[in-house]
Amino acid sequence: xxxxxxxxxxxxxxxxxxxxxxxxxxxxxxxxxxxxxxxxxxxxxxxxxxxxxxxxxxxxxxxxxxxxxxxxxxxxxxxxxxxxxxxxxxxxxxxxxxxxxxxxxxxxxxxxxxxxxxxxxxxxxxxxxxxxxxxxxxxxxxxxxxxxxxxxxxxxxxxxxxxxxxxxxx
Numbered sequence: 001x002x003x004x005x006x007x008x009x010x011x012x013x014x015x016x017x018x019x020x021x022x023x024x025x026x027x028x029x030x031x032x033x034x035x036x037x038x039x040x041x042x043x044x045x046x047x048x049x050x051x052x053x054x055x056x057x058x059x060x061x062x063x064x065x066x067x068x069x070x071x072x073x074x075x076x077x078x079x080x081x082x083x084x085x086x087x088x089x090x091x092x093x094x095x096x097x098x099x100x101x102x103x104x105x106x107x108x109x110x111x112x113x114x115x116x117x118x119x120x121x122x123x124x125x126x127x128x129x130x131x132x133x134x135x136x137x138x139x140x141x142x143x144x145x146x147x148x149x150x151x152x153x154x155x156x157x158x159x160x161x162x163x164x165x166x167x168x169x170x
Contacts, residue, residue, distance in 0.1 A: 001169070003166075005160060007080075007084075008079075008080050008084035008085060008160075009079070009080070009081075009082065009083055009084025009085030009086060009151070010081070010082070010084075010085065010151065011085070011151060011152055011153055011154040011157045012116060012118065012125070012126040012128065012151050012152065012153045012154070013153065013154045014154070015113050015116045015128050015151075016113060017113050017114065017115060017116060018112070018113060019112070019113045020110055020111065020112045020113075021078070021081040021082065021110065021111045021112075022110050023077040023078055023080070023081055023108070023109045023110060023111065026077075026106045026107055026108040026109075026137075027073055027077070027106065027107055028104065028105070028106040028107075029065050029069065029070075029073070029101060029103065029104070029105055029106075029107060030103060030104070031063070031103040033065075033069065034048055034049075034063070034065045034066060034069060034103060035048070035049055037066060037068070037069040037072075038066055038069075041066075041068065043066055043068070045066075047063065047064050048063060048064060048065065048066045049063070050063075051063060060100060060102075062102060062103075063102065063103055064100045064101065064102060065100075065101040065102060065103065065105070067097045067101075067143070070097070070101045070107065070134060070142055070143050071095060071097075071134075071143055071145065073107050073109075073134070074107065074109045074132055074133075074134035074142075074143055074145075075132065075145070077107075077108075077109040077134075078109055078111045078130075078132050081111060082111055082128075082130055082132075082149060083149045083151075085151065085152065085157060085158075086149045086150060086151050086152075087125055087150040087151060087152060088149070088150045089147060089148075089149055089150075090127065090147075090148040090149065090150055091147060091148045092145055092146070092147045093129075093145075093146040093147065093148065094144075094145055094146050095143065095144075095145040096143060096144050096145070097142065097143045098140075098141045098142060098143060098144065099136070099140045099141060099142050100142070101136060101142050105136045105137060105142075106136065106137040107134050107135070107136060107142065108134070108135050108136075108137075109132055109133065109134045109135070110132070110133055110135075111130050111131065111132040111133075112130065112131050112132075113128065113129075113130055114129040114130060114131055114146065115127075115128070115129040116128045116129070118153075119150075123153070124152060124153055124155070124156035125150055125151060125152055125153060125156065126150070126151060126153065127148055127149070127150055127151075128148070128149050128151055129146065129147070129148050129149075130146070130147060130149065131144060131145070131146045132144065132145055132146075132147070
């Protein structure tokens with residue numbers, strides 16, 4: 001019998017400059033997703049939550065998904081491939097919304113490794129710089145951002161533990 005642990009994040013040595021990670025799966029943003037996110041974050045702008053207002057008082061003529069939800073989804077999609085075992089997210093260098101997202105759009109994401117460097121003060125970690133882009137179902141880029149992530153080296157990567165023993169299948 002073989003046991004497989006699903007990878008979640010990477011160590012410094014696993015990142016190669018120029019590599020691209022195509023994150024899976026995508027996510028269709030519903031009206032409910034958008035409204036709940038707006039209420040949780042207290043963004044009550046009618047562009048996001050009032051259909052009549054959006055149809056009659058805005059340039060798009062329909063509700064636009066709040067940008068921070070789109071950013072959060074795209075960032076979240078990248079976590080298993082990029083920062084799932086990170087020490088810290090250090091910085092978001094830029095965030096650009098290039099095209100609006102509407103209720104019913106499906107968002108996909110990809111990340112490219114821009115740079116990596118070992119820490120100058122702590123040999124058990126390093127800094128990785130990545131750019132992540134979100135696309136809708138038509139291939140339009142809806143947002144992009146660059147961020148710096150502090151990650152462990154392979155030798156320092158903590159062992160993933162579980163609250164039970166290995167004998168559950170005995």
